[in-house]
Amino acid sequence: xxxxxYGIKNCSxxxxxFDKLTALGxxxxxxxxxxxxINKPTLAHWVETVGIDKIMxxxxxxxxxxxxxxxxxxxxxxxxxxxxxxxxxxxxxxPIVVSNNELIIGFDETAFEKLGM
Numbered sequence: 001x002x003x004x005x006y007g008i009k010n011c012s013x014x015x016x017x018f019d020k021l022t023a024l025g026x027x028x029x030x031x032x033x034x035x036x037x038i039n040k041p042t043l044a045h046w047v048e049t050v051g052i053d054k055i056m057x058x059x060x061x062x063x064x065x066x067x068x069x070x071x072x073x074x075x076x077x078x079x080x081x082x083x084x085x086x087x088x089x090x091x092x093x094x095p096i097v098v099s100n101n102e103l104i105i106g107f108d109e110t111a112f113e114k115l116g117m
Contacts, residue, residue: 003028003115006038007094013107017095020109024116028097033089043082046096046103052078054105055085055093062090 005021005028007014021028031038046055056074057063063071066084074081085091097104097112104111 001026001100001115003097003099004031005029006031006033006092006096006098008033008090011094014095016107017097017112020107020112021115024113026116033092038086038089038092040082040086043085043092047078047082049103050105052081055096056081057091057093060090062088 003021003026005014005017007017007030009030009032018030043055066074070084074084093105095104095107097115099115104115
């Protein structure tokens with residue numbers, strides 16, 4: 001089984017995810033948004049799979065710092081939202097775990113445990 005966890009290393013939610021996967025004895029690959037650029041096709045696939053509202057972190061500081069005009073634009077235009085998340089990966093919810101085409105968005109302990117089955 002291949003597991004990739006996407007996020008930012010210095011994030012408390014990511015730390016919980018790393019700790020849980022390690023406790024379950026699961027090996028994973030870490031994709032650090034600060035060291036590697038996430039590509040738009042990957043984001044687009046996630047958005048098509050679960051929706052923009054589950055992928056975009058609209059509660060985070062980066063989103064809140066956007067102007068009202070920018071917020072309105074990305075709410076109306078998914079392509080603009082994808083471009084913004086590529087440019088500002090802190091706007092992507094964390095963690096995103098991909099395992100055998102399954103997507104887990106955010107820290108979901110039960111979903112993580114199912115990976116170990």
